[in-house]
Amino acid sequence: MxxxxxxxxxxxxxxxxxxxxxxxxxxxxxxxxxxxxxxxxxxxxxxxxxxxxxxxxxxxxxxxxxxxxxxxxxxxxxxxxxxxxxxxxxxxxxxxxxxxxxxxxxxxxxxxxxxxxxxxxxxxxxxxxxxxxxxxxxxxxxxxxxxxxxxxxxxxxxxxxxxxxxxxxxxxxxxxxxxxxxxxxxxxxxxxxxxxxxxxxxxxxxPESPRWLISQGRHDDALMVLKQVRTPEAAHAEMAEVEALAEEEELTQVGGPIDLSVKWIRRLMLIGIGLGVFQQFTGINSVMYYGTQLLADAGFSSSAAIVANTLNGLVSVLGITIALKVMNKVNRRTMLFVGFALITIFHLLIGLSAVLLPDGPVKAYCILVFVVLFVFSMQGTIGPLAWLMLAEIFPLKIRSFAIGVCIFVLWIANALVALFFPPVVAAIGIAMTFFIFAGLGLLALIFTTQVPETRGRSLEELEDHFREKYS
The missing domain is CATH 1.20.1250.20 (MFS general substrate transporter like domains)
Incomplete structure (x- = not known):
């Protein structure tokens, strides 16, 4: 290169x-x-x-x-x-x-x-x-x-x-x-x-991915694609690197369930699954999927709730924009801890507002503000960070297998929140539902202490560190 x-x-x-x-x-x-x-x-x-x-x-x-x-x-x-x-x-x-x-x-x-x-x-x-x-x-x-x-x-x-x-x-x-x-x-x-x-x-x-074309033996086609998105000199230089890396991965990508018998790999798999599950158990998608109904239950009219819900989308964009700017400047574990702490606080405030405030505009707007702050905190920290850390923590040998399993579990956790949020709210109300989310947030804070720091280290350094620490 x-x-x-x-x-x-x-x-x-x-x-x-x-x-x-x-x-x-x-x-x-x-x-x-x-x-x-x-x-x-x-x-x-x-x-x-x-x-x-x-x-x-x-x-x-x-x-x-x-x-x-x-x-x-x-x-x-x-x-x-x-x-x-x-x-x-x-x-x-x-x-x-x-x-x-x-x-x-x-x-x-x-x-x-x-x-x-x-x-x-x-x-x-x-x-x-x-x-x-x-x-x-x-x-x-x-x-x-x-x-x-x-x-x-x-x-x-x-x-x-x-x-x-x-x-x-x-x-x-x-x-x-x-x-x-x-x-x-x-x-x-x-x-x-x-x-x-x-x-x-x-x-x-x-064009097709040059990496995939090389894996299929279509080297001339891969070089043509690289020349579309690189200068000619850079395309030829990178071609050699991609070929070497593809050969290395072909030799090493043999990981699968059998590798879970290795203690340190099993530990990383559990950490990866935990990142995916706790990201979803923040309840972020209960707001992304049911935010309009949540605000209507809080006291807004139907037309006002659907307009107010656009704030959740706006702060999502703002939050992830900020996260992408600071992600490489703040330690991952620190960012996770702060994110879960803020989210837990806002969950408690949503629940307390629903319990303590009388029905009316004040209650509705308090819940709106705390929901918006929750969404901003989530998308500014844990939302993108969990995906990044899943790509960082696994060794090359099992990376595809491990990430596939973790993403599958993440989606299942997402689906469970989506499935049970409406009947749970109907059964126990907004307050108790968000108190449950707050309890899950406390568990996430404890889990964060087990997450390794990955910022500023190469993937090879991380692999050596994990093998030494968790073996």
């Missing part, structure tokens, strides 16, 4: 040639992250659509939780299936397939005559969401040069929360314009067809 100084020297000597690959890489990232945008929109759009959907299809608290959570269960399996399809047929091929699945699932939901049919197509959408979560970041990472990989890959997380924010805004606009129509929820869901079409048409003109 060329050194950073070598890259800078080349860029100075040939700025036109250097800027062209950079623009091409930016276009590739923009198109591919429409998969992340769809991920965010399809998980967020149900938030504002639930009230009219309940009235139109006659949902109960239990069937409501099922309709919301079935997408997340689908995503868990979509992540497993999508990763395998991506390895076998290519990243670009898989993203093209996912765009078709996104469109099929969306149109099926829009035309669903009953909640059972809606749930079936929500599961199909979940397969696409899970597949996108497993494929798009890998595609971006393999297209990016090392010095830009972090910023390019993190664009996908930014597009996910932007998709949720967009869903909240569009829901608010459509509801306030056509809220008197029973089928207004169908218009909200239909909007997702547009980015799916953009993803399909855009990816038709995008």
């Amino acid at each position: 060329l050194t950073d100084s070598g890259r800078e020297t080349h860029a100075t000597s040939s700025p036109t040639r250097s800027n062209r690959p950079s623009k091409r890489l930016g276009l590739i990232a923009f198109i591919a992250t429409f998969g992340g945008l769809l991920f965010g929109y399809d998980t967020g759009v149900i938030n504002g659509a639930l009230e009219p959907l309940e009235e139109d299809l006659g949902l109960t608290a239990l069937t409501e939780g099922f309709v919301v959570s079935i997408l997340i269960f689908g995503a868990a399996f979509g992540a497993l299936i999508g990763g395998r399809l991506s390895d076998r047929y290519g990243r670009r091929h898989n993203i093209l397939l996912l765009s078709v699945v996104f469109m099929t699932g969306t149109l099926g939901c829009v035309l669903a005559p009953t909640w059972e049919v809606l749930a079936a197509f929500r599961f199909v959408l979940g397969l696409a969401v899970g597949g996108a979560s497993a494929t798009v970041p890998v595609y971006l990472a393999e297209m990016s040069p090392a010095e830009r990989r972090g910023s390019i890959v993190s664009r996908n997380e930014f597009m996910i929360v932007s998709g949720q924010f967009l869903a909240f805004v569009i829901n608010a606009v459509i509801f306030n314009l056509w809220g008197e129509h029973d089928s207004v929820w169908r218009y909200m869901l239909l909007v997702a067809v547009v980015p799916a079409i953009v993803l399909l048409l855009g990816m038709l003109r995008m």
Whole structure:
């Protein structure tokens, strides 16, 4: 690989040639992250659509939780299936397939005559969401040069929360314009067809991952792709590195369940699963999926609740933007501890507001403020940090297997929150529900003491450290 100084020297000597690959890489990232945008929109759009959907299809608290959570269960399996399809047929091929699945699932939901049919197509959408979560970041990472990989890959997380924010805004606009129509929820869901079409048409003109092409023995094709997103000299230099690394991974990627018999690997697996589970048990997606209903229960009118809920989407974008700027300047474990501490405090304040304040505008706005602060704290710390640490803590030998297991468990935890939040709130109320979240937050703080620090160390140094510490 060329050194950073070598890259800078080349860029100075040939700025036109250097800027062209950079623009091409930016276009590739923009198109591919429409998969992340769809991920965010399809998980967020149900938030504002639930009230009219309940009235139109006659949902109960239990069937409501099922309709919301079935997408997340689908995503868990979509992540497993999508990763395998991506390895076998290519990243670009898989993203093209996912765009078709996104469109099929969306149109099926829009035309669903009953909640059972809606749930079936929500599961199909979940397969696409899970597949996108497993494929798009890998595609971006393999297209990016090392010095830009972090910023390019993190664009996908930014597009996910932007998709949720967009869903909240569009829901608010459509509801306030056509809220008197029973089928207004169908218009909200239909909007997702547009980015799916953009993803399909855009990816038709995008190249395949050079890393995947090399793994298939298509070295000339891989070099052609690298020349699109690198200067010619950098493309040839990186080609040799990618070939060597692909050969190394082919020899070492033999990890699987048998490696769990090794104590230090088993310990890391439990830490990774804990990161995923406690990230979801903050209850962040109870707000992302049911925020409008939560605010209506707090005292807002239906139209005011759907507008107020857009604040959750806005602070999600702001929070993750700040997190990406400070993540490499603050120790990971410190950031985790502060995040869980803030979240636990705001959970307690939400619960106390629901218990102690009389019904009325003061109670409604207090709950809104504390919910918004909770969402901001979550997205500014634990939200992106858990995904980053999952990519850092596992050794090369079992990385694909371990991350796949942890993401599967994360999605299942997400689905359980989505499934049980409505009936739990209906049974015990807002206050007790958030007191439960606060209790889980205290357990997360204890768990944080077992999480290793990973900032400022290479992956090889971390592997040696974990083997020595946990053996």
